[in-house]
Amino acid sequence: MKITLLSIGKTEEKYLKEGFEIYVKRLKHYIKLEVTELPELKNTKYLSQNQQKLKEAEMLFKFILNTDYIVLLDEGGIELSSIKFADYLNKRMLASTQNLVFIIGGPYGFDSSMYERANDKIALSKLTFSHQMVRLFFVEQLYRGFTILKGEPYHHQ
Numbered sequence: 549m550k551i552t553l554l555s556i557g558k559t560e561e562k563y564l565k566e567g568f569e570i571y572v573k574r575l576k577h578y579i580k581l582e583v584t585e586l587p588e589l590k591n592t593k594y595l596s597q598n599q600q601k602l603k604e605a606e607m608l609f610k611f612i613l614n615t616d617y618i619v620l621l622d623e624g625g626i627e628l629s630s631i632k633f634a635d636y637l638n639k640r641m642l643a644s645t646q647n648l649v650f651i652i653g654g655p656y657g658f659d660s661s662m663y664e665r666a667n668d669k670i671a672l673s674k675l676t677f678s679h680q681m682v683r684l685f686f687v688e689q690l691y692r693g694f695t696i697l698k699g700e701p702y703h704h705q
Contacts, residue, residue, distance in 0.1 A: 549641050551579050553686065555584070555585050556653055617640065620668070621651065633689055651666075
């Protein structure tokens, strides 16, 4: 199984980039991870939130195949403990998912077309985080999930 992380916008803060890269590097021991950062929309002053979400969806769909299993990282998604998230990853592997695609949307969330295409929605927390922080938190949880599956001593219960 391959995991793809698609996100709108780039991580600008140095400390977040460094943390993100640490976990991306660690994940190479467990899974093939592809990270694709799409550019933030420009000249959005005259676009409504819905128009912005639609344009972001159009960009995202260019990177999604019909066979991909799509998971939106969305505040309205299911909340999982780290152990339940590890179980979720394991179930996707056992189901022979070829490409598990996690998507971090733009500042206003996702267009309805993304919700229609998604197979699942997962919330990282009820709290709101910057999109830059979400990237770091997500790859850390991904790493934690694989260490749980391998029985390694990273996660403490």
